[in-house]
Amino acid sequence: MRPTRIKTREETMGDQDLPHPETRAVHIAAPPLQGCRPLSVPIYQSSTFAFDDPDAFAEAMSRPDGAFVYSRRGNPTVRALEGAIADLEGGRAALATASGMGAISAVLLSLLSTGDHVIAQRCLYGGTYSLLSELSTRFGIDVTYVSGTDAEEVRAHVRPTTRLLYLETIANPTTRLADLPALLGAGRDAGLVTVVDNSFASPLLCRPIEHGADVVVHSSTKFLAGHSDVTGGVAVFATEDTYRACWKNAVELGATADPFAAWLTIRGLQTLGLRMRRHCDNAAHLARNLAVHPAVKAVHWPGHPDHPDHGLARRLLDGFGGVLAFDLAGGRGAGRTFLSAVRLACLAPSLGGVETLVLHPASTSHRELDTAALQAADIGEGTVRVSVGLEHPDDLWHDFEQALSRI
Numbered sequence: 563m564r565p566t567r568i569k570t571r572e573e574t575m576g577d578q579d580l581p582h583p584e585t586r587a588v589h590i591a592a593p594p595l596q597g598c599r600p601l602s603v604p605i606y607q608s609s610t611f612a613f614d615d616p617d618a619f620a621e622a623m624s625r626p627d628g629a630f631v632y633s634r635r636g637n638p639t640v641r642a643l644e645g646a647i648a649d650l651e652g653g654r655a656a657l658a659t660a661s662g663m664g665a666i667s668a669v670l671l672s673l674l675s676t677g678d679h680v681i682a683q684r685c686l687y688g689g690t691y692s693l694l695s696e697l698s699t700r701f702g703i704d705v706t707y708v709s710g711t712d713a714e715e716v717r718a719h720v721r722p723t724t725r726l727l728y729l730e731t732i733a734n735p736t737t738r739l740a741d742l743p744a745l746l747g748a749g750r751d752a753g754l755v756t757v758v759d760n761s762f763a764s765p766l767l768c769r770p771i772e773h774g775a776d777v778v779v780h781s782s783t784k785f786l787a788g789h790s791d792v793t794g795g796v797a798v799f800a801t802e803d804t805y806r807a808c809w810k811n812a813v814e815l816g817a818t819a820d821p822f823a824a825w826l827t828i829r830g831l832q833t834l835g836l837r838m839r840r841h842c843d844n845a846a847h848l849a850r851n852l853a854v855h856p857a858v859k860a861v862h863w864p865g866h867p868d869h870p871d872h873g874l875a876r877r878l879l880d881g882f883g884g885v886l887a888f889d890l891a892g893g894r895g896a897g898r899t900f901l902s903a904v905r906l907a908c909l910a911p912s913l914g915g916v917e918t919l920v921l922h923p924a925s926t927s928h929r930e931l932d933t934a935a936l937q938a939a940d941i942g943e944g945t946v947r948v949s950v951g952l953e954h955p956d957d958l959w960h961d962f963e964q965a966l967s968r969i
Contacts, residue, residue: 584835662781665795732762784914841884903965913949
């Protein structure tokens with residue numbers, strides 16, 4: 563049996579074309595009952611599972627895909643979520659964790675050792691950047707940062723000790739795209755394990771394993787759960803061996819997901835297709851209006867024709883995403899004025915929920931970066947990041963317009 567894999571409803575219907583991701587996200591299989599099955603995956607809110615057979619108990623402790631023993635090691639509700647996301651991403655198995663950083667930490671700590679070398683995209687989520695810095699300082703893991711757009715740059719930095727290439731499908735917060743086909747190909751040629759953070763895109767817009775990624779990580783707090791009421795993460799693996807190595811470490815780290823958080827994520831996952839389309843449409847509306855406003859110096863959204871990766875986005879993505887950023891001509895002061903003036907949008911961290919959220923990356927999400935690192939990542943003093951919600955687009959623009967008028 564494939565680990566964390568539960569048959570979907572479509573698989574029970576015989577041979578046919580694989581349904582679209584939107585359909586597969588709706589039909590998440592629950593464990594069957596006698597003669598029927600629940601439409602909603604139950605919450606198995608149990609820490610421990612009892613056995614009648616001592617040998618079966620001992621055997622279950624040794625593997626990630628066997629009988630359930632202890633919810634830190636596996637849980638039916640959590641496994642249903644893992645199976646659903648592995649299916650959407652096209653992976654062999656998945657590991658749900660207590661947060662996005664839990665997934666990233668479990669993967670990196672499982673795959674790297676002292677003396678190893680990592681090549682990472684320069685513009686990364688601040689928490690990831692901080693973790694890589696900590697691994698470098700405390701464990702002697704060297705990190706080289708690259709643009710994320712040039713495969714030859716990756717090849718030029720490969721050393722005998724290079725073990726891993728780390729990318730983001732859509733970078734946080736600049737929305738630059740990694741050229742996944744080219745970069746993952748370069749990593750594969752060099753024998754590297756390739757890890758892609760797909761949180762900004764979700765598997766509805768991009769599936770990095772289809773382009774050669776070994777591991778895909780998500781903060782499921784974001785678009786997957788989608789309602790700002792759960793904290794979670796997930797790592798999806800292209801091969802069973804990599805999954806098993808990371809599962810063992812995640813279990814020992816205690817990074818595994820809680821069943822109620824997994825159930826909330828399953829509930830959110832079923833509307834992912836509808837939500838992602840509205841997120842993308844609303845982002846397009848804001849980007850068009852922001853681009854012609856005199857207080858705005860630049861707009862960063864892959865769907866905008868002036869975006870440096872617009873051509874790549876059209877080839878790589880099934881939609882341009884629900885996160886954008888823009889630079890205010892007045893710098894940090896203008897950013898503070900704008901953030902203080904919005905009324906409908908919420909000044910808050912995170913992203914991917916139903917409500918529109920705004921923040922100032924240089925002082926919040928990317929505060930771990932010093933001035934040089936911020937400049938290298940193209941994050942300015944006047945950069946504002948927007949997680950575009952599901953409100954009516956005219957109401958959103960009215961709120962942004964009145965806030966911009968105060969600058």
